[in-house]
Amino acid sequence: MMLASPLDGIGVLDAAIVAVLGYAVVFFGLILLMIVIMVMGNIFIAKDKKREALNAAAKATIASVPVATPAASTAPAATAPGSAGKLKLYDVEPKTAAMLMAIVADKMGKPLNELRFISIKEVK
Amino acid sequence: MINVGEILLNLWQGSGFNAIFSGFTTGGWQNLVMLIIACVLLYLGIVKKFEPLLLVGIAFGCLLSNLPLGGLYHQELWTNFMDETSEFYHSYGEIMRHGGLLDIFYIGVKTSLYPCLIFMGVGAMTDFGPLLSNPKSLLLGAAAQMGVFVAFFGGICLGFTGSEAASIGIIGGADGPTAIFLTSKLAPHLLGAIAVAAYSYMALIPLIQPPIMNLLTNAEDRKIKMVQTRVVSKTEKIIFPIMVVIFVALLLPDTAPLIGCLMLGNLFKETGVTDRLSDTVQNALMNIVTILLSTAVGATMVGSTFLTANTLKIVVLGVVAFGISTAGGLLGGNVMCKLTGKKVNPLIGSAGVSAVPMAARVSNVQGQKANPSNFLLMHAMGPNVAGVIGSAIAAGFLLSVFG
Incomplete structure (x- = not known):
């Protein structure tokens, strides 16, 4: 049967080199992927933080508006949109x-x- | 008048029993031994539940192809198919004209169709969230490919050719479709032995890994509780498969069929707009392909190529590959444990050998034995799915060198 590759009759020393090189390539590939995922993750984390900061600022603005009617404090608290009462x-x-x-x-x-x-x- | 005796004699001479016993010394004994091996594999699959979904099919394929005169599988057609000097070199037409049922099934293995479709199903069933929330686990997936290359080197030392040693080494990736994909391209004559070794050892992971885990980690480190990682957004999960295909296929184009299908399946799962496709890939398609793949792989286990000393060497090298891959992952885990100031439990390293989700479960079980309140499963899933990508990259590298 003919050899499928010129490297098929590889010697022990060459095999050791191929093994080390192969292991290094696997590491290189996955490290590259890791860096890309980390960059992508950081972009999303930064986006989330920005959104949270905006939400916090909006809440602070609402809280700083003075209550117009004192009687409102005695009234039952209004439910938020989408709320469906107590469970x-x-x-x-x-x-x-x-x-x-x-x-x-x-x-x-x-x-x-x-x-x-x-x-x-x-x-x- | 009809000669009943002659009819009965013809029937006997045309029977498989006659073929086995009249040609007992010229190959009949090999058929008999292979039938016994097929029955043992059926026992392991059905009674001992060793990867039954695959092993039952493999064993039955082996049984069918070793029934003399059945005409289901023709080794000689595939020998001609692989022989560059033959007029039928790479002639699927010849296979279609003269092949049996299992020859037709085997075309899907030879063209890498089945392993790729299985990978699509695996992708649709895999949640890459744990990997995205802790990308450093990719390093453990890489470390756990050590066994692939050590077994490859061992194979060369034991007298195998480069292509054969590469196919044997990939058993250490603990990934059945990847092992079949690479072996069908580099050393198809070893496909049966390698597939059986790979799937048997994958089933034996709960027995093979724990002693190595106890040996290479200390009791204190095994108790380490890992903090919960961040929640990964839907958008990240959708972008991930697209990004992986681009990066990995550009780095090693030979991995494109495997990684491409894995990530396509995952994209079906994550988009939220292809639920029907995701469901089909995970269930119906996966089941159909598993039937075709397992019986076709089993059919390659014919006595003349399987009953050799090489099969025993493959069995030994396979377990060495598994053990060293586990050790590589654990060593990586120990290094991460030290570098992070004991924030990483080294037990999750052994999950880098792929074999999703069995290896991650073993990490979790061992972690709970050390500390009953320890839940490592989601942390171990990161290296576990990283191992799938890592073994595909290792296969791509070996294919680019020996293909």
């Missing part, structure tokens, strides 16, 4: 409840703020 939990940890609501929303394919959960009770 009653029976023997369920808030973390578990949050997870369950997320799963239900995902399975129904609807945003969480379009669903209303009235109560969650553990069935024993």
Whole structure:
């Protein structure tokens, strides 16, 4: 049978060189990839920080606006847009409840703020 | 009047039993031994559950191709196909004209179609989030390719040719499709032995890795708890496969089929607009290709090429490759542990041998044995998926040298 490559009859020393070179190429390739991922990650982290800073600034601006009517403090707090009132939990940890609501929303394919959960009770 | 005796005699002479026993010394015994090996592999797949989805198909393919006169697989057609002096060199037409069912199946292996489609499914099932949140884990994926090159060197020392040694070495990448992809191109006559060794050792990872992990890490380091990494945005996950294909395929064009399919599958998963394609690639396509791939690979296990001393050498070199790759990953983990001031648990290094997600699970189990409140699974998934890319790069390098 003919040799598939001129390097097929490679000697031990050449094989050692190929092995070291191959290992180095794998490292080089993955280090290159690592650098690219790090740069990409840093860009996204910087973007997130910028967005958070803008949100914080907007919240601070809203908080600094004086309340016009003192009577408003006695009135029940207004619900935020998309809020669906209070949720009653029976023997369920808030973390578990949050997870369950997320799963239900995902399975129904609807945003969480379009669903209303009235109560969650553990069935024993 | 019909001669019943002659009919029965013809039936006997045309039977596989006659072929085995009348030609017992000229190859019949090899068929018999291969049938026994096929049954042992079926036992390992069905009863011991060693990678059953692949091993059952491989074993049955082996069984079918070693039934004399079945005409399902023709080794001589593929020998001519690979012989540059033959008039049928690289003639798929000849295979289609005279080949059996398993010869037709095998065309998909020979053209690298099946390993690439399997990689597409693997990509669609893989979450690269842990890798993106901790890119340094790519270094562990690279470190864990050590066994590939040590086994390659060992293969040369044991008298294999460069192409054969490269195909044997890639067993250390612990990645079945990559091993089949490279072997079908460089040393197709060793495909059966290499595929069986690769998948058997992958199934044995929970037995092979823990002793090496205990040997190369200390008890204190195994208890290290790693902090949760950042949440990766959807956009990053969509950009990642596109970016990897561009960088890796430009660096090593020979890896383009494997990495391209891996990342295409991952893109289907992450875009959110190709859910149907992602679902098909992960399930229906993956299952169909697994059937064709496993039976075709099993068919190459014919007695004349499998029952040789080389097969035993491959089995030994394969386990050496696995062990050294594990050790390489752990050494990388130890270095990262020291450099980061004990913020990295070195056990995640062994997950760099690919074998997703089995190797990451083993890291998690060993971590929990040292510290029951330790959860290393997501941290180990980073090196684990990095190992898939690393083994594809190693295969691309070996292909560019010996292809």
